[in-house]
Amino acid sequence: MSFPFFEKIDFVEEYIPSHKILILTVSDKNSWSDKKFQYVKKKIRFHYSVVQDDKCAYCRRQLNFGGYSEPIEHIVPRADNYLWMFEQKNLVLSCNACNSCKSGKSTLKPAMLTSATYPANKTDYIIYHPHFDIYSNELEFEDNMFYKWKTNKGKKTIEVCGLNNMAHLFYNAAVNNMNNDYDSVLDKIMYPNKYGLEKKDVDEFRKALVRRVKHLKKLNKAK
Incomplete structure (x- = not known):
C-alpha cells in the first residue's frame, strides 16, 4: 500500500x-x-x-x-x-x-x-x-x-x-484507531522479521500497548 x-x-x-x-x-x-x-x-x-x-x-x-x-x-x-x-x-x-x-x-x-x-x-x-x-x-x-x-x-x-520505532508505532496505532482492535495489533507485531523489527522492540511495544488499552478501558468505564 x-x-x-x-x-x-x-x-x-x-x-x-x-x-x-x-x-x-x-x-x-x-x-x-x-x-x-x-x-x-x-x-x-x-x-x-x-x-x-x-x-x-x-x-x-x-x-x-x-x-x-x-x-x-x-x-x-x-x-x-x-x-x-x-x-x-x-x-x-x-x-x-x-x-x-x-x-x-x-x-x-x-x-x-x-x-x-x-x-x-x-x-x-x-x-x-x-x-x-x-x-x-x-x-x-x-x-x-x-x-x-x-x-x-x-x-x-x-x-x-x-520509522518502525516505538514513537512511530504508537502514533500509527492511535491514528488508525487500533486501540479498539487490540488482537489485530498484536497479530501484526507478532512477526517482526517481516518488518525488520528487533524482538526487544516488539516485546516492549506489546507490553506498552497492553497498558495503553487497559488505561483506555478504565477511562471509558469512568464516562
Missing part, C-alpha cells in the same frame, strides 16, 4: 533578494539559531507546509497546520556542511520523532561530503530525498502500522529516521 500523499517536492519558492544577502552571513552550524533568521525560517516553514500538505517528509504523519512549531529538517545535517543550511533543496518539514531520530546522521555518500556545491543527484544520497526521489519507489506503508522498504535507500531511511 503506497501513501496517498505527495511523492516528492516539485516546487521550491525563491528567497527574496534581501533574504539571500542575509543568508550569506552564515558563519558556522550554530548560525541557524540566530534571531536574525527568524523571519526567513517562518517563511520556509510556511512554504513547505503547503507543498508537503502538512505531512512529515519521512513518515508522512500529520503536522500542525502551517508547520507551526514543527522542525525544519536539514536533509544533509548542518554539521556535514553548514553552508547548505539555507539551501532550499536541503530543507523540508518533519515531525519531531523523525527529526530527533535522524538528528546529525549523515545522509550523503562519503564521496559527496566534500562537494563544493549542493549534490543535486538522487544517487548522491543514502536515504530518501524528498526533493529528488519518488516516495513510493523507496517505501511502502503496510497494515496501517509498519514501513516496508523497497530499495536499499528505503531501508536506510527506515533505519536513520526510526
